[in-house]
């Protein structure tokens with residue numbers, strides 16, 4: 031660190047069009063006084079559509095708890111896009127993300143990332159983490175939803191002989207099941223860990239409409255702290271089952287469910303009226319409909335928009351409203367006072383809107 035401060039001072043004395051941070055980044059790609067960065071150390075293909083990217087973060091990163099996620103920034107055609115990714119490495123080890131190719135940013139990460147590349151980062155966050163006190167656990171995951179749970183399993187299972195973990199993971203086919211071999215090895219090695227792979231291509235969807243299906247796979251599910259991560263419909267079904275259980279539960283039931291969502295349902299497509307959106311500081315004006323998040327409107331207009339989860343949970347996209355009103359795409363509520371901070375990822379224009387960006 032001291033060496034870098036000296037270098038920073040020396041760099042600032044040089045007369046050059048480059049800022050001192052830019053000179054330092056020539057020596058060390060993860061150095062930046064303004065933006066946390068990480069350098070990719072290894073890329074491991076997982077399935078045909080997914081890969082794990084290991085990186086060494088620079089100063090400002092905090093060690094992650096098993097199950098947490100981080101915002102990752104990637105530059106595509108000169109525009110920086112931020113997405114959230116769960117950290118799949120165990121707590122206490124260098125971070126890694128496991129990305130499934132679903133759209134432009136994830137495709138770039140899975141297909142084009144190589145060792146030495148620099149990622150833009152924000153520190154880990156999230157409360158989808160292991161319980162404070164040991165409890166028998168039931169993990170329900172589907173597709174890429176295995177990633178935060180894999181961090182928990184890697185953290186817990188090899189190090190805690192008193193742990194008791196059942197994982198039910200669904201994927202379309204064995205070839206699509208991320209971490210399948212490692213999970214099988216862990217289950218062979220540690221009797222307190224049981225893994226059930228459910229392949230929807232062979233057996234259809236895992237049925238959560240009643241407790242019977244789950245009971246067959248994990249008879250004592252009511253005595254376990256459950257964690258679920260996967261697509262919307264999978265999580266909605268699990269939520270409904272646990273809600274029904276809580277409503278009729280025996281006093282002895284200890285069923286709890288903690289959910290991590292990677293995407294959220296927005297109302298959209300209702301044909302609401304939008305308006306002219308003005309990005310004051312960026313000097314851009316664009317006509318927007320009443321169903322498109324202002325985050326997308328700004329990005330499409332080339333405005334550098336702050337963002338994170340893109341689903342209303344992390345508050346990274348807050349921008350002060352100067353004038354006008356917005357529609358909350360989750361609730362359909364129209365609101366807005368001058369100076370109010372709005373979440374652009376879940377707000378659409380409801381008439382003309384001026385934003386302080």
Ligand SMILES: Cc1cc2nc3c(=O)[nH]c(=O)nc-3n(C[C@H](O)[C@H](O)[C@H](O)COP(=O)(O)OP(=O)(O)OC[C@H]3O[C@@H](n4cnc5c(N)ncnc54)[C@H](O)[C@@H]3O)c2cc1C
Nearest residue numbers: 113114115116128129130133134135136174177292293339
């Ligand atoms: C807290 C959090 C943790 C996340 N962790 C991971 C992770 O560990 N690995 C990972 O691959 N992705 C993860 N995601 C999703 C990730 O942030 C991106 O949304 C995803 O990579 C798609 O981005 P894109 O730009 O490629 O495609 P976009 O064009 O932005 O999105 C393509 C479509 O895919 C939908 N989508 C996003 N994620 C999923 C999903 N998991 N299943 C089905 N549809 C989805 C989007 O809603 C959109 O409709 C996480 C998201 C959040 C909020």
Ligand code: FES
Nearest residue numbers: 338339340345375
């Ligand atoms: S980007 Fe996370 S709340 Fe909007």
